[in-house]
Amino acid sequence: MPELPEVETVRKGLEKLVVGKTINEVTILWSRIIESPESDIFAQQLIGQTIEKMERRGKFLIFKLTNYDMISHLRMEGKYETHEPEDERTKHTHVIFTFTDGTELRYLDVRKFGRMVLVPKNQGENYKGILALGPEPVPDQFKLSEFRLKLKKHHKAIKPLLLDQRLVTGLGNIYVDEALWEAKIHPEQPADTLKPKEVEALYYAIIDVLGRAVEAGGTTIRSYLNALGEAGTFQISLNVYGQTEKPCPRCTTPIKKIKVAQRGTHFCPTCQTLKVRN
Incomplete structure (x- = not known):
């Protein structure tokens, strides 16, 4: 949990909520969520990036940004929520993306198993975890x-x-x-x-x-x-x-x-x- 249907539903939700928004600041409260690059570099490189599109491959979410692909795996209990800046932060909030319009996208994870990685633009499909995946469960790919x-x-x-x-x-x-x-x-x-x-x-x-x-x-x-x-x-x-x-x-x-x-x-x-x- 979550599995492909849940991750696809999250993708659709994020598509409605954050596509077109530009990141102004990234606050990392649990650095182990960030697989690479190092958390401070990860946060710095995301400043000024606009979320252009949301994609999914298997159970991986791919945030298509101006200059990067941000890959996110929710693992057991990871989830995203949108918030106003004055909303209380729960103890399971680990990464906060603050947009130029003041709204926030927060990543929450009770078990802290989820991971994020930043790779060059359009290189998400070449990430090691994604390369190992079989076809998507649709007839034109799954034969x-x-x-x-x-x-x-x-x-x-x-x-x-x-x-x-x-x-x-x-x-x-x-x-x-x-x-x-x-x-x-x-x-x-x-x-x-x-x-x-x-x-x-x-x-x-x-x-x-x-x-x-x-x-x-x-x-x-x-x-x-x-x-x-x-x-x-x-x-x-x-x-x-x-x-x-x-x-x-x-x-x-x-x-x-x-x-x-x-x-x-x-x-x-x-x-x-x-x-x-x-």
């Missing part, structure tokens, strides 16, 4: 034929394989559980044992689940709000995630929760059986 070939190379359980972002980017714990349920695949099924029809079902489930979640503004679990201060609504559409012991919407079997690769994992033991294959 079924390539997905099938890559799965055949791995005997690893399908859930952790989908979580590592190299087959397809943007899937986190919530949406992997939902896509596997939709495709009727057990989260521990070895990837190379999936039959062609199962791979196809999973491919379309990934696109469908993430697409619907983006439209719903993401999933609100605990404290997540988007940049506009709004909660997502996809949680009302969840079939298995967080539904432990509730009836499966497809067969009414109680949903079970197990650990897969140290991640809490929800599935239907009737619809998603672990198949032994030669």
Whole structure:
């Protein structure tokens, strides 16, 4: 949390709130948030920069500035809020971007896991974390034929394989559980044992689940709000995630929760059986 749908919703919110604004000052209250350059240089280089566009790659936000790309990864609980200068600062506020119009964009992060990096203009796509990402989960970039070939190379359980972002980017714990349920695949099924029809079902489930979640503004679990201060609504559409012991919407079997690769994992033991294959 947040996953691709939530980050895309944040991007859309920031597009409405800060595109066109020019940075007058940067206040860094927790320097470890800044990956590079050093925090004082980071702050100095941003002065006078105008936010021209907001982009997203996987779970990374990319602020397209006059002379730089600022890459931001929210990790577990990072979020952006817009404020007036007189608004009280909470203890979890770590970076403040003050604009020439006096308004502020604040980065808050309870766990302090989020990171920001400044790179030359239009070089965001070459950042090491972004270079390692698989395709975006949309049909013109995420190809079924390539997905099938890559799965055949791995005997690893399908859930952790989908979580590592190299087959397809943007899937986190919530949406992997939902896509596997939709495709009727057990989260521990070895990837190379999936039959062609199962791979196809999973491919379309990934696109469908993430697409619907983006439209719903993401999933609100605990404290997540988007940049506009709004909660997502996809949680009302969840079939298995967080539904432990509730009836499966497809067969009414109680949903079970197990650990897969140290991640809490929800599935239907009737619809998603672990198949032994030669």
